[in-house]
Amino acid sequence: MGLISNILTLPLAPVRGTVWVLDQVVQAAEQEYYDPEPVRARLAQLERDLNNGLIDDEEFDRLEDELLDRLDEIEAYRNSTRQGP
Numbered sequence: 001m002g003l004i005s006n007i008l009t010l011p012l013a014p015v016r017g018t019v020w021v022l023d024q025v026v027q028a029a030e031q032e033y034y035d036p037e038p039v040r041a042r043l044a045q046l047e048r049d050l051n052n053g054l055i056d057d058e059e060f061d062r063l064e065d066e067l068l069d070r071l072d073e074i075e076a077y078r079n080s081t082r083q084g085p
Contacts, residue, residue: 035074039071046064
């Protein structure tokens with residue numbers, strides 16, 4: 001941008017800054033939400049709970065299905081972001 005454009009759009013600087021901050025927050029939240037490691041850790045803990053008799057087979061199957069579905073969702077999201085719009 002030229003000097004005149006910068007001067008004319010100076011009043012919009014706080015808005016641009018706020019939009020940038022919000023974009024950074026959204027990106028950080030998406031990275032955390034779509035991180036597969038906590039889901040994998042929960043699957044490992046679930047198996048330990050089953051082996052230690054803390055949960056029964058039925059509850060294990062139900063929770064395992066939910067976690068595997070979540071991993072599928074994460075993988076689909078990651079594939080869609082790699083390919084772009």
